[in-house]
Amino acid sequence: MATDRTPAPAGRIVIENAHIATVDPHDTEHPSGHVVVAGHRIEAVGPGPAPEVPDAVRRIDASGHLLTPGLVNTHHHFYQWLTRGLAQNAILFDWLVELYPTWAKIDDELCHAAAQGAAAALLKSGCTTAADHAYVFPRGAGDILGAEIAAVAELGMRFHPTRGSMDRSRKDGGLPPDNAVETTEAALAATEEAIDRWHDPSFDSMLRIAAAPCSPFSVSTELMRECAALARRKGVRLHTHGSETLEEEKYCHELFKMGPTDYFESVGWLGDDVWMAHSVHMSDADIDKFAVTGTGVATCPSSNARLAAGVARVPDLLRAGVPVGLGVDGAASNESGELATELRNLLLxxxxxxxxxxxxxxxxxxxxxxxxxxxxxxxxxxxxIEPGKLADLALWHTDGILHAGITDKTAALVLGAVPPLTLLLVNGTAVVENGRLTRADEETIARNTAAASTTLARRAGLT
Structure with a gap:
């Protein structure tokens, strides 16, 4: 198991005079409050100025700012950063059929560049933790998951990569080309190896692995069942796509004689260690099963709109007590790649x-x-933002020209334009300052991702 054991920052950081939206169980907000960070953790939060902190190495006057927890991205496909702007007018199945042949040409070098571009966009939009669903592993493509993990570690984001898989290609009735899938046995072995190599379950972990067969229409029932058993034996979470489109619903009824939620239940894929991407087309009975089992949902409003999939029943899911998080989804179906914009789209x-x-x-x-x-x-x-939690914090500038006069600072973030990001802390370390990455050169990342995109297009015969 590889772990990130970066020493905790010395001294304390004091942020004061900010409007603080703690998002604690009582939704406590301090119109002018303070937060003290000690090492990796939040030490204190409260109204008014900070108490005397003798060893403070940095004091930030956050007047005119909103302080929130760092945003959490629960579903993404980083490799898709290289195929943005393609298949512009397609629904999901047609979009996949058009793009799979290109994705089948990726390798670890291209995925390193893609992951840096995707992670950079997330960090610059206030995201401190991201889950990535990597499920395309062409034969001879090298260490794709390792390349993504290395790329994200360089930027300082808290990362939940999933080791995805597909074992149903076109010859088996699936959508991906033959060279983009694995055998069932190889997929299970690679998933276990990834968990053993990288998963860190510690409290301040920067890296956790989940098991993630791609979807009901690209994965065999055997792989779904065996992957669930593997994940539970190893103590990691499970992730897949579910109930994304009406076409998927029809496919499941034709192939399995039941809808997606009932199928997931039949293969052991409902539980409080499982989260599903999308969950757009769900009945009341489906929602009840998610609520009773604690199964989570990653809702992806922009991607679902881009592919005309629909709008998830988020209000009903929340009322039922289903855990719901936000997702960007792959940048090939959400070209902005930013998480902060998803708050507004989720609401609207x-x-x-x-x-x-x-x-x-x-x-x-x-x-x-x-x-x-x-x-x-x-x-x-x-x-x-609570004492004892990890210091993943986003400080938004909300008294500039775009937000001046919006007295409700939380509404300014969600309903207004995305505010400039003055500071982003991950594990108590600044990874964005005044809108710029601190640990990498943005222009270099842009050049590298453009070059990688061109290379992939050439390999796929698109240019």
Whole structure:
């Protein structure tokens, strides 16, 4: 098992005079408050100026700022950073059929560049923790998951990569080409190896692995069952796509004689160690099963709109007690790649579909922070600003031209334009300062991702 054991920052950081949205169980907000960070953890939070802190190495006057927990991204596909802008007018199945032949040409070098581009966009939009669903492992492509992990570690993001898999290609009735899938045995072996090599279950872990067969239409029932057993034997979480489109619903009924949720139940894929991406088309009975079992949902509003999949029943999921987090999804179906924009789209799309009282700005912020932490099994560590939790914090500048006059600072973040990001702390370390990455050169990342995108397009015969 490889772990990130970066020493805790020396001294204390004091942030004061900020409007603080703690997202604690009572949704406590301090119109002018303080937070003290000691090493990797939050030591104190409260109203008014900070108490005297003799060993403070940095004091930040955050007047005109909103301080929130770092945002948590619960579903992404980093490799897709290299295929943005393609298949612009397609629904999911057509989009996959068009893009799979290109994705089958990826390798570890290209995925390192893609992961840096995707992670950079997330960090610059206030995201401190991200789950990535890597499931395309072409033969001879090298160490794709290792390349992504290395790329993200360089930028300082808390990372939950999943070792995905597919074992049903076109010849088996699936969508991906033959060289983009693995055998069932190889997929299980590679998943176990990834867990043994990288998973760190410690409290302040920067790296946790989950097992993640891709979807009901690209994975055999045997792989679904065996992967669930493997994950539970190893003590890691489970992730897959589910109930994303009406076409998927029809496919499941034709192949399995039941809908996606009943199929997941039949193969051991409901539980409080499982989260599903999308969950757009769910019946009341489906929602009840998720609620009773504690199965989580990663809702991806922009991607679902881009592919015309629909709007998830987020208000109903929340009322039922289902854990719900926010996701960007792959950048090939959400070209902005930013998580902060998803707060606004989450609220607006749900109001368009379900009414003006469907979600409030504070509910949207909860989904993007403590909701995501719960989905990833880390609600005791991240997702809110409380003493003892890890110091993953986002400081937003909210008194500039775009937000001046919006007195409700939380509404300014959710309903307004994404505010400039003055500071982003991950594990108590600054990874973004004044809108710029601190641990990598942004222009270099941009050049590398552009070059990698060009290389992939050439390999796939697109240029």
């Amino acid at each position: 799309f749900n109001r368009v579909k379900w009414g003006a009282d469907a979600l409030t700005p504070r509910q949207a912020l909860r989904v993007a922070t403590i909701g995501g932490a719960q989905v990833l099994g880390r609600e005791g560590e991240i997702g809110s």
